[in-house]
Amino acid sequence: MSEPTGAARRRGPFQVGDQVQLTDPKGRHYTFTLEAGKSFHTHKGAFPHDELIGAPEGTVVRTTGNVAYLALRPLLPDYVLSMPRGAAVVYPKDAGQILAMADIFPGARVVEAGVGSGSLSTFLLRAIGDQGMLHSYERRADFAKIAQENVERYFGSPHPAWQLTVGDLQDNLSDTEVDRVILDMLAPWECVDAVAKALVPGGIVCAYVATTTQLARTVETLREHGNFNEPTAWETMLRTWHVEGLAVRPDHRMIGHTGFLVTARRLADGVEPPRRRRRPAPGAYGSDYTGPGSSSAAGTAATAAEAATGGPAEETDA
Template sequence: MRTLCDGQRIHMVDQKKERHYALTLKAGETFQHSGETIPHDELIGKPDGTVVTLSRGTTMLAINPTFADYVVKMPRGAQILYPKDLATITMWADIYPGADVFESGCGSGAMTMTLLRAVGEKGHVISHEIREDFLKTARKNIERYLGPVTNLSLVHNDVYAGIDEAEVDRVVLDLPEPWRVVPHAAKILRSGGIFLSFVPTVPPVVTT
């Protein structure tokens, strides 16, 4: 049985309003909602999915969030990719268990976590990001949800200038000018591999 742990990111769910409120459990702190409270100590150690009662009688559901819920509510530095896009990218890029995947534009880590879950323990994800603050946010988000991971390489690098990596099975990009990466990606993508770039508008598609 999964329990709610100190330091864990959980969701408090108002079942009447169908709203999720994200928080990180910390011993000694208090969750506040609409003038009501409940100490984190009363949540820590409880089974996942416990219904708890706040100070004035309102009940809420305390849960470990699903991956989709976590992505939507997690702290972010950059705009995130949403679950529907993450699912589409994973399908069209044909990310499979054991694959070596190069990613750039990790932002807040949503795509990176999706790739890690898809490649499994035998795969490897290499993620390049030009902004150090985004890398820090992504690392925290990833570790909060997945725990320590040994098959992830987060690299501070400008991929427009070049990519110094070994051969990979897939290249996945979420960048404003992906066409500038195509020559570099061609050097690391294996024969028969897949290059996929997520772009929100038509002009980058034409240029790439």
């Protein structure tokens, strides 16, 4: 039985073509590709690549300036943060949330809109494996080229489960019986109709957006569409800790807001989604609300009046 794509590059002694991540005494990282006969140069001296070729991971090498560097293969989170970029990358903390909360499983059939620099595509491909399917759509040909190079550099070859199309999702989506759809784009609400047609019942759509305006419109569009259950929205923040003797405290810097995530599940055809059983906050749908469902000023004024008077704007638990 052959190994999954890229697995051979993740274990064993260093080989020509492997990515190597060096860590200096101050914890700084340097990433390069092993080539026979080449040398790695820093302001602290140099050493030949041949010194690492055939050596096990976790080897310590010393430069001509007698500075020690720890050599390891970069983890996927390290790789995506150091890869060449066209667009901003999806941070590992968000990619991990997408893999978990969108329930990406081996063999899954996944559609991705917005490839960027290939960060999330790489995470998705490693999760679905060679037997899955990832069809990625990217509007910009220059971004698609950078993403393809980054993905193939990580796996060491083209991935058999990946198809990359240059063009808009809503204009080009032909996939059917899709398990998951990931939308990393400026206006994911424009793709909801196309996504609903592609997803299987129980399938998940997951949108990654940057601003509260995008978040609100995406959630409201999914609610109004009628083919999805109540969307869930959240963000994650990552804070590392300093631990040294009795000095145990949060680090001064953290990865705060990078984006919002929204997930919703596809209902079976012909099923009406259950009504929400919570009352909106007073003023949530006031006269200045212009989102989905705001068909007239009179309608929004009536909604605001019901909220202000405690009227049944929505079904309650009572």
